[in-house]
Amino acid sequence: MSPAAQVFVHGDKDEMARAAAERLVSRVAEAQSARGSASVVLTGGRNGNGLLAALASSPARDSVDFSRLDVWWGDERFLPEGHPERNVTQARDALLDSVPLDPARVHPMAASDGAYGNDVEAAAGAYESELAAAAGPEDHGRVPSFDVLLLGVGPDTHVASLFPGHPGVREAERMAVGVHDSPKPPPVRISLTLPAIRAAREVWLLAAGEDKSQAVARALSETDESQAPAAGARGRDGTLWLLDEAAAAKLPSDLLPPSARS
Numbered sequence: 001m002s003p004a005a006q007v008f009v010h011g012d013k014d015e016m017a018r019a020a021a022e023r024l025v026s027r028v029a030e031a032q033s034a035r036g037s038a039s040v041v042l043t044g045g046r047n048g049n050g051l052l053a054a055l056a057s058s059p060a061r062d063s064v065d066f067s068r069l070d071v072w073w074g075d076e077r078f079l080p081e082g083h084p085e086r087n088v089t090q091a092r093d094a095l096l097d098s099v100p101l102d103p104a105r106v107h108p109m110a111a112s113d114g115a116y117g118n119d120v121e122a123a124a125g126a127y128e129s130e131l132a133a134a135a136g137p138e139d140h141g142r143v144p145s146f147d148v149l150l151l152g153v154g155p156d157t158h159v160a161s162l163f164p165g166h167p168g169v170r171e172a173e174r175m176a177v178g179v180h181d182s183p184k185p186p187p188v189r190i191s192l193t194l195p196a197i198r199a200a201r202e203v204w205l206l207a208a209g210e211d212k213s214q215a216v217a218r219a220l221s222e223t224d225e226s227q228a229p230a231a232g233a234r235g236r237d238g239t240l241w242l243l244d245e246a247a248a249a250k251l252p253s254d255l256l257p258p259s260a261r262s
């Protein structure tokens with residue numbers, strides 16, 4: 001059974017991004033010293049990119065050996081290579097192009113004009129194979145034990161590209177799926193599934209702003225993950241909710257850390 005989720009509340013989205021970036025540096029440095037390398041799964045969206053931008057301007061980033069960091073994605077918008085709305089393009093702009101990563105350790109999901117053309121199912125299948133090839137005997141299945149898996153939380157409680165009521169959120173066998181008819185543009189996407197997400201050591205959910213407050217409160221009290229996908233996102237060793245005050249505003253006080261209770 002996974003440990004209970006921990007909630008951290010910061011003043012605003014910038015403070016949250018800085019705190020999350022510093023926490024990520026510590027976790028990556030710890031993993032590199034314990035196991036030689038570390039792996040992080042990135043998320044798109046405002047908060048995921050905010051964290052990367054905060055990391056880019058933080059002196060703490062020097063504690064990370066970027067050449068021993070594996071970078072994966074939790075989801076991708078299925079668009080042509082270099083498209084400004086692709087999560088990988090935004091992550092490269094925010095941080096990745098300015099740090100000395102080993103290109104062999106960077107694992108973007110395919111673009112719609114890449115090796116699989118516009119066949120999103122083939123592209124999702126290829127990502128599953130890439131994940132399986134990186135998993136070792138010590139891992140818990142067909143994905144590596146990611147050290148930290150980051151997720152933004154949509155106002156409808158979606159995480160990665162798993163949307164309430166859509167088939168992807170109920171997927172129990174596949175590790176990555178093609179997503180059609182996404183309610184948030186673009187309509188075609190690739191996403192890790194909940195079983196892949198739950199293989200991570202730690203899952204960190206990021207949410208800032210009043211428009212996320214309802215989703216945060218629902219996800220932390222709802223049990224039906226098919227209707228509230230964020231409720232099903234948890235890590236084997238820990239699940240952290242990193243919030244700003246506006247996103248935490250509708251949480252019942254028993255779910256808030258003592259320092260944030262009024």
Ligand SMILES: O=C1O[C@H](COP(=O)(O)O)[C@@H](O)[C@H](O)[C@H]1O
Nearest residue numbers: 043044045046047152153154160
């Ligand atoms: O489209 C996406 O949206 C979610 C949430 O983004 P946000 O801007 O509301 O924080 C994001 O987590 C996901 O990776 C992305 O593809």
